[in-house]
Amino acid sequence: MRDSKLIPIVLVLLVFSSGCLVKEPAKVEINTDKTAVKEGDIFHMVVKVNNTGKVAITGVNLYLNNPDFKILQSPSLDAPLKVGEATELIWIIQAPSKPGRYMVKASVEVVDELRRTWGGFYKELIINVVEKESEIPLFGVLSTSVASPEEAEGGNEFRVEVTLKNMGNAPITLRDISLNLLDGMEVVKEPDVPANILPGEKHALIYVIKAPYKPEEGYLTISVVYREDREEKRELKNRFIKILWRPWNYDDETLRLAYGEEYYWITLPYLVDGFWKERFNSTSRIDREMLKNESILLVKNATSEIEAAKAVYNMIKSRYYFGDITTTTNPSSILHKNKISYEEGTLLLTGILRSLNIPARVVTLYNGDDCTENTISEFYSAGKWYVVDFKRGFFGSREEYIATPYFPKIYQMITDGLYNLVAQAPEEEEGHEHVDVSPEYLANIEDSLKEVVLGRLNPTLRPKLSVVLINMNQNERIFTLFLFASAPERELNLVFQKADPKNLAKNVDALYKFYKDKPWPENFREYWDILMEVYK
Structure with a gap:
């Protein structure tokens, strides 16, 4: 009986040491595009995953044992990798700033749809970090350069120019050119790609990309596969870009397109429902024009909803003294006070964010009668909700909020069935008007x-x-x-x-x-x- 209890742990240890339990879940190949790189420069870890198991793969993680090598950007699966399917994932790595010969162990972890984690996939690599570019051996005769803007406005188009030049004495055959874009980007115009490049010939290929309606930053990866002297080679190039998204500068039509269903949380005329109105004897109607005029200078340097919300949060924290007594729910009245409650700070923040065309809402606990407890604000950015909790001094993503020491108490209150977490959604400011968001907080919490x-x-x-x-x-x-x-x-x-x-x-x-x-x-x-x- 005692030995039988050890079996599950033994099996788990087998998973981590060999990467398999009953059937190997995947075939994994780990390679780099370079074995020599200039100090501080970028190279790529290319991982090919073939699902040979019995269930879909939902995640692939890469770990490096040497902290001097920094992972700058990690890929993710666009969709679960089904049985029999294969994919290629590219990690962008920054080399150490100190020259030398480095041994790096790259370990890959595969996660399946049953939430099982499989390890045991690794490769030991030798990376030579050199001081000068001239110390790196020539890879091939194809010279590749990429030009693109460092910044682009959300929803606008920008150009990526890939220049290819044959530096050799024989023709080069192009096999494939692909662009690995940031989430939400799309190619709206592609160039005609030549099949061959003659010696000394140069081609400038221009791609037109549309930026997403959201803040985003990271590396574009351009992959060029070609054949040289009957040998297939591949070159990877990167360009860093930052997408600026300032919704306070856009019209309603663009905002509807950008936010979809979440646009609703910009247009609501009130912040909290009729229960609040009756308790505090005041309306929470938003004077959008006045609040925007008061706050627009705060966000003049902001390039995203998060930066704008942080600027407003910092202003409220620094301008007001905080107490426990709520006297009004009207954001215009709160704005001109010296001392406010945590609830009033939440209402003011939410009202200002909506005036800046940022989806925002007040979230509270609701016990079937009272919906004023544990008042926090949420705002939306790049597909995620973020939480601002003045009482606990928290500003961050919902996932980070759930992981604070303060959320377990809320979790217990929700799961005991006595409370719901609700988003205030008042259209008329009469009675209780809110949406239960408990399922959103509980989904995938583990x-x-x-x-x-x-x-x-x-x-x-x-x-x-x-x-x-x-x-x-x-x-x-x-x-x-x-x-x-x-x-x-x-x-x-x-x-x-x-x-x-x-x-x-x-x-x-x-x-x-x-x-x-x-x-x-x-x-x-x-x-x-x-x-x-x-x-x-």
């Missing part, structure tokens, strides 16, 4: 927490997390992930470094069983501090 915790763990310690979680049910796993997410990063890594995963799981399980039915504290770090006593 994966979201796990991603945050993994991001805080040293790469060498990350496999231990799956071992800790392997025999837990979902409620135990979520409690455990809340616990780890509430920990200071240094302490989290210290515990994972010192503790045996099986022993750590037992200690966490003891905490869970003791506290699962008790009201959780406002700050979940209290439970982490209890666990830390075991490992001091």
Whole structure:
């Protein structure tokens, strides 16, 4: 009986060491486009994944054992990789700033649709980092250069010019030219690509790209595959670009196109519903023109909704004294006060953001009667909701908010069935008018927490997390992930470094069983501090 309990852990260890359980989930090839690179320059890690397993692959992660090599940009799967399908993913890597001969171990982790993680795919590579470009051996006779703007406005078109020149004495045959664009970009015009390039011949190929209606920044990757002296070669080039998205400069038609359903959260005339109006004896109607005129200078240097919201948040934090008494829900009245409550700060921020054409809403807890508790603001940017919590001094993504020590208490209140998280959606300011957003916060919460915790763990310690979680049910796993997410990063890594995963799981399980039915504290770090006593 005792031995049987060890079987799941043994199997998990097999997963990490060999990459397979019953059937190997994938064939993975790891290569680089260069073995020699100038100090501080960019090269590429190319990973080919062939799904040979029984279920779809939903994620592929790359880890490098040498922190001197920095991953600047990671790819993602556009859609789950089905059984029998193959794909190629390109990571953009920055070489160290110090010349030398480096041994780098690249490890690939595959995640399937059953949320299983498969490791064991790795390759040891030698990268020569040199001081001068002239020290790098010539790769081929095709000279490739790329020109594009460093910035572009959201929704506008821009040009990417790829110049190819044959520096050799024989023709080059072009096999393929492809552009790996940032999310939301689309090619609206492509050039005619020559089949061959004669010696000394130069061709300038111009692609016209439309920028997305959202802020985005990163590297465009241009891949050129050609044949030289019967040998197929490939060259990868990058250009960094930043897409500026300033919705306060756009008209309603463009905003509808940009935001789709979320445009609704710009046009609502009120901030909170009739329950608030009756309790505080004031209207939350937004004077859009007045609020925009008051705040437009705040965002003159902002290039995204996030930068604009941060500027408004900082203004409110620095301008007002905060107290606990709410006297009005009207953002125009709040604007001219000296002392405001956290709720009034939330209303003012939300009203200003809407006046700047940024989808924004007030989110509260609702118990079937009162909908004024735990007031926070949300705003929308690039497909994600972001949270501003004045009371706790939080500004960040919803995923980051869920991983704070303050969210587990809210989670317990929601999942106990006594409360819902609602977004205030008043169209008439009469009675309760709100939308239940609890499902949005609870959907994929385990994966979201796990991603945050993994991001805080040293790469060498990350496999231990799956071992800790392997025999837990979902409620135990979520409690455990809340616990780890509430920990200071240094302490989290210290515990994972010192503790045996099986022993750590037992200690966490003891905490869970003791506290699962008790009201959780406002700050979940209290439970982490209890666990830390075991490992001091």
